[in-house]
Amino acid sequence: MDMRNVAIIAHVDHGKTTLVDEILKQSGLYRDNEAQQERAMDSNDLEQERGITILAKATSVEWDGVRVNIVDTPGHADFGGEVERILSMVDGVILLVDAAEGPMPQTKFVTAKALALGLRPIVVLNKVDKHDAEPDRALDEVFDMFANLGADDDQLDFPVLYASGRSGWADAELDGPRKDLKAMMELIIEHVPAPAQIAHRDEPFRMLATTLGGDAFLGRLLTGRVESGTVKAGDNIKALSREGELIENFRVTKVLAYRGLEQSPIDVGEAGDIVAIAGMKTATVADTLCDKDVTEAIPAQPIDPPTITVTFGINTSPLAGRDGDKVQSRVIRDRLLKEAESNVAIRVNDTPGGDAFEVAGRGELQMGVLIENMRREGFELSISRPQVLFRDIDGVRHEPIEEVTVDVDDEYSGAVIEKLTQRKGELVEMRPGGVGKTRIVAHVPSRGLIGYHGQFLTDTRGTGVINRIFHEWAPFKGAIEGRRAGVLISMEDGESVAYALFNLEDRGKFFIGVQEKVYQGMIIGEHSRGNDLEVNPIKGKKHSNVRASGKDEAVVLTTPTRMSLEEAIAYIDNDELVEVTPKNIRLRKRHLDPHERKREAKKLEG
DSSP, rough: OOOEEEEEEETTTTTTTHHHHHHHHTTSSOOOTTTTOOOTTSHHHHHHTTOOSSSSSEEEEEETTEEEEEEOOOOSSHHHHHHHHHHHHHHEEEEEEEEESSOOHHHHHHHHHHHTTOOOOEEEEEEETTTOHHHHHHHHHHHHHHHHHHHHHHSHHHHHEEEEETEEEESSTTTTTOOOSSHHHHHHHHOOOOOOOGTTTOOOOEEEEEEEEETTTTTEEEEEEEESSSSSSTTTEEEOOOSEEEEEEEEOOEEEEEEEEEEOOOOOEEEEEEEEEOOOOOOOOOOEEEEETSSSSSOOOOOOOOOOEEEEEOOOOTTSSSSSSSSHHHHEEEEHHHHHHTTTTTEEEETTTEEEEEEEOOOOHHHHHHHHHHHHHTEEEEEHHHEOEEEEEETTTEEEEEEEEEEEEEGGGGHHHHHHHTOEEEEEEEEEEEETTEEEEEEHHHHHHHHHHHHHHTTTTTOOEEEEEEEEEEEEEOOOOOOOEEEEEEOOOOOOOHHHHHGGGGGGGEOOOOTTTEEETTTEEESSSSSSSOOOOOOOOOOOOOSSGGGGGGOOOOOOOOOHHHHHHHHHTEEEEEOOOOOOOEEEEEEEEHHHHHHHHHHHHH
């Protein structure tokens, strides 16, 4: 059967998942009486909640007798590990750009990868029916971006479609009929070449594993595009590493392919098709699955390095084990190793003592997603402040630098520049970004951006947009000032009391409310000064027969500050931890005992 393999590239929230939903609908995949799930491809709970695509997924539709395999790629740079592998499976890309926002940094990140592979994009300007859409400006910006990324003449001569994914139409002209997606599907079939691999059907079987999944019945599943030959259940094949060394010999137990949204068993996986294979025990992403006679591995894309590391430990607080059922270090270790298997952007190392594990990854969002998934699965953890990974290059200590692109209202640009400069950022560009808006581009050390997002939203009253991508390794930029305020620490175990919190309000702002469980060493608020302060949040009012206990009982407390998981991880200092359970996120000191804390502080001073 004739086929096309195409990936959809877009920045977070530019509408690619909605567009794919419409393609599924219009290709006749859903029966008329079948319930259609909105954003069907974002099946992960977190993706539905955050409105972002985290895991790359594939789908397949038939259009005019041609099988079109469509891969939905993550738009966030933290999940770049997925993007790089996906692009090696396809012969074309659809670059989806919001007609109001124009191309954004993550668009640049993924497009650079696609252009380097020689893919010729189709540009789809989405949301052109929005009141603030400026398709001409967006198109100019796309052309400039391609030119800056070194696109060749063929790539610069890209076809353009105007679309509204939500309304389900795409046209070659801005004032076209606005009826359906026929123009887009026909352009894909015409513009994207059929897989060259089809010509190699009679050669020995070879396939590069690009994503790893799992199935309760089939075990490990490796997905990729068949480079040559055919594969079917019962075949005896082998797996080679990137260096060409034998990893294992195994028998294929099942061959699956996407038909619609489901992975269904097929009789034969043919050259050019995207299939999943079951039966292997240890082979993983970037390995070559091949016939016994093949000796050379297929070249695999190198993957951008992790830039931060976070320590995952067991929960050692007095409240441990009350919310979750997965608290032992062995269970945590198994879960992290399973994650590292399917997510090549994550690396896991044991620490001395065995109670904690160092997890290296791309950024705070990626770590936040992993921790959030684990807490939903019933894990209890203690999480350290993210640390940046350094490299020694020619004997000089280098650190990761990120390119930060900020879109803010003009009035907030001064505050943003000031904060980025404090964090050792270097201003690269500043220009108008639309009516009343400024676009700022700066190169900032990754460690300077840890915890900055919350501050940024405060500085821009929640209206700013910030995006970041890995730029380069550069010599260490020097010390960056950390959090200025100290914290309020509970000196007792028990339940917080309104009277105690009311009397402590002038000391700072609280992270807890009334009748919440607290323990010695738990951080319950931010001190209004620079030092840490131990306080007693459970001290009730002493009643006597002299004072009337009526009117002054009804104290009114300021609403406590509640932090999201990412905010909590970014907020803590090096001597602090975040206690994460299925029901609670608490901040605490690493050492709960005050005497132990003093001893540690003296050691550091000495």
